[in-house]
Amino acid sequence: MRIRNSLVRKYFLVSLLGAVLPMVLVSALYDRYASALLEQITGERLSAQLASTASRLNAFFDVRVYQIETLSNHPALPLLAQAPLTGLDTEIDALLRIEADVPDLYGILMFGASGQLSRIIAGQAASGAPYWSDLAFDVATLPVTPASGVDVIGPVVPADGASGWFLMRQSLRNLNNGDHAGSIALHVRLASVTELLGGASLAGILQPVLKTPAGIFNVVGQPVTPSRQMVAGPEVLPGWQPMLVVDPDQLIKPFKTARHGLYFASITALLVIIVLFARLAGGLRQRVEPLTAGAEAVSTGDLNYRIKVLGDDEISLVATSFNSMASKLQEMFERTVRVERLAVLGEFATGVAHEIRNPLATIKTTVQALARSEKNNERLELLEDVGREIDRLNRVMSDLLEFGRPRPPDLQAVSARALLSRLYSLMNPSTLQASINLEVAEDQDHVTFHADEDQVIQILVNLILNAVQATPAGGSVRLQVARTGPSEAAIEVRDTGTGVDEAVLARMADPFFTTKPKGSGLGLSIARQLAELQGGRLEFFSTLGEGTMVRLTLPTQGDTL
Structure with missing residues (x-):
């Protein structure tokens, strides 16, 4: 075999070119295009992230606005806002407690026509004033933002162990004469809003914050004073706006590190290729003939796959031996692959079946209990449909278990x-x-x-x-x-x-x-x-x-x- 036909020589030249050329191109073009590309990518990323955050905040406020508007339309609330603290109607009391008992609210507050706090309905998250504290609860000095037909009052900055909050207040009108009869307000956790900002992204380079009339807050509802550049998102309420604090130095640092690493890797690859192919060139010819003899020795099956033999280099010898061996190995290889795949699928199926069956049993018991006490025929039929679907899932799980762990045969x-x-x-x-x-x-x-x-x-x-x-x-x-x-x-x-x-x-x-x-x-x-x-x-x-x-x-x- 002539040296000029050797694949070792050809691969050495190609690999050497492949290692040197990228390094030269990177050096010439990296700085030219990296800044523009980075600006484009991060600009699109920031816009998308801010739009997504604004969408979540809008959804939160829409739910709260709908809740306060629904409550303010109740015919008994105008009288209740002016009535004494005692003698609350049982039905109205139950309604208000249900509406107040959500994680995002501290409670529901009612104010009289003159603005004084007249009633307090505590929710499951209630703490501090005006629920379990003697501290004064005054909202007269807080900023008021009209939005979507309601007044957003605050927010109040967390201080002295107390959490931040704000009110969403709706006026109440006397049904008889239309006069102002007080107001009802949702006492909202500030942290429930800031949590919707999401966490930091791009390895902490982007920090989400919320701008409000009372200042800027981080994702846990604490006031902050950002020292870096801020990118503003869409307003969700007048004066309420999600923003991203950007650290440009940290943003570009990974690219500089990657460039230096690429230079080092290219030089290292060049040295490795030179050493490697120098050794391969001397030893490959002595290894080709034993490999060919070994392939022919183990040729005990017939594979459909064939390697096309071209030229007279070392790989051509391996290809010839492979074609001789392949005809004897097809059935063994196919069976081995199928057995291994079935084993993996079996383990997976068994794990999935065990994890799903226990929750299904609990769901089935719950559905059966609900069906026994359900008087409405339409809902009863829905519960029965759910039960049947659970039974079908159980049958599928049984198939998975049987597939994953078949019983040994009793011959x-x-x-x-x-x-x-x-x-x-x-x-x-x-x-x-x-x-x-x-x-x-x-x-x-x-x-x-x-x-x-x-x-x-x-x-x-x-x-x-x-x-x-x-x-x-x-x-x-x-x-x-x-x-x-x-x-x-x-x-x-x-x-x-x-x-x-x-x-x-x-x-x-x-x-x-x-x-x-x-x-x-x-x-x-x-x-x-x-x-x-x-x-x-x-x-x-x-x-x-x-x-x-x-x-x-x-x-x-x-x-x-």
């Missing part, structure tokens, strides 16, 4: 004649209901399988149900036993359905593959798995437009009973 003598008779008794009612004729051919050879009877029935029931579902009314499904070898026999399930094309046929037993709208895709996978555990196999044959035949081949125990 014994199983009469083919008795097996077919039992299957006919089990499946004939179902086939008659579907207007399908179930035919069972007589076992002339008196075959006795060496198999697990329960698992064989499970396999065949699954095959028959699939055949019935694939066969139109008036068709037929036929079972018959056939000898396939001196120590094995097969049970064939044939239908007169529409058949399937080659692409579907090749994947029929793949886990989670199904052509049914509501199928789990595990039935045929489990069937093939059970067949192989008993030393058998499952084969599929189909002609589009004529039907499908599935052959279950199992070891036999003897020729007669």
Whole structure:
């Protein structure tokens, strides 16, 4: 072999060029384009992040506005705002407590016509004034922002262990004369709003804050005074605006570090390539012939894949040896890959089934309890539908568990004649209901399988149900036993359905593959798995437009009973 034809030499030159050229290009172009690209990327990122934050804040305020407007429209509240603290109507009391008992509110406050605090309804988050403290509660000095028909009062800065808050107040009118009758206000946690800003992004380079009439607050509702550049987002209320604090130095620092790292990596790669290929060039020729001899020695199978042999270099010798070996290895490789994939899928399926089954049991118990006490027929029907869907999920979980941890077979003598008779008794009612004729051919050879009877029935029931579902009314499904070898026999399930094309046929037993709208895709996978555990196999044959035949081949125990 001539040195100029050596792939080592060719790869050395290409790799050397590939290591040097990027370094030269990076040096020439990096600084020119990095700044503009960074500005474009971060500008789009900031705009998108601020728009998303504003959307969340608007949604929060919309919910609170709807809540306060709904409460202010209650006909009894104007009188309640002016009435004494005692004698609260039970129905109104219950309504106000339900509305106040949400995590985002400290409570609901009512003010009289002159602005004095007249009623306090504490929520689950209530703390401090005016609920559990003697401190004065004065809102007269706080900034007021009209928005969406309500007044936003505050916010109040957290101080002395007390949390920040603001009010969303709606005026109440006397239904008789339309005069001002006081107001009702939601006492809102400031932290519930600032939490919607989200966390820092780009490794802490972008810090979200909220600008309000009372100052700027961070994500935990604490006042801050940013010293860096701030980018403003859309206003959600007059004077309320999400913003991002940007540190430009930190933003550009990773790019500078990456550039230096790239320079170092390119130089290192260049040195490594020179040393590596210098060693490979001297040792590769001595290693090619042993590799070729080893490939030919282990060639015990036939692979469909072939390497095209071109030229007269070292890889051409390996390609020739591979083509000789490939014809002997196909079946072993395919089986190994399939077994490993099934093992991984089995472990995954078992884990998923165990994690889902326990919550499903709790949900089912809850639905049953609700159904027993439900008087409304429409809601009762909905609960029953939920129960049925839970049962369906449980069946899917059972399939997953069976696929993940199949029971070892209990091998014994199983009469083919008795097996077919039992299957006919089990499946004939179902086939008659579907207007399908179930035919069972007589076992002339008196075959006795060496198999697990329960698992064989499970396999065949699954095959028959699939055949019935694939066969139109008036068709037929036929079972018959056939000898396939001196120590094995097969049970064939044939239908007169529409058949399937080659692409579907090749994947029929793949886990989670199904052509049914509501199928789990595990039935045929489990069937093939059970067949192989008993030393058998499952084969599929189909002609589009004529039907499908599935052959279950199992070891036999003897020729007669």
